[in-house]
Amino acid sequence: MKQKAKQVFVVIFALFIILIGVLGLVLPLLPGLALLLLGLILLSMYSIRAEGWLNVLTEKYPIARTTADAFKKFIERIIGKP
Secondary structure (H helix, E strand, C coil), X not given: CHHHHHHHHXXXXXXXXXXXXXXXXXXXXXXXXXXXXXXHHHHHCCCHHHHHHHHHHHHHCHHHHHXXXXXXXXXXXXXXXX
């Protein structure tokens, strides 16, 4: 039950971060791309489709691979592996 609650919390938080990232693409004060990448990394921990999108993104933009790997290690250190 605790693992399921953690999964639900992470997915909801990831969707919230993605929403803020979309707003950040329009608003000048928010780092939209960084928040979108962070939200996608969080979502890819529990979604195969999001993991596929992340792989396509990191193959197309190699600099995003290093950023994504650093974010993923940081997140896994904080909340643990799924």
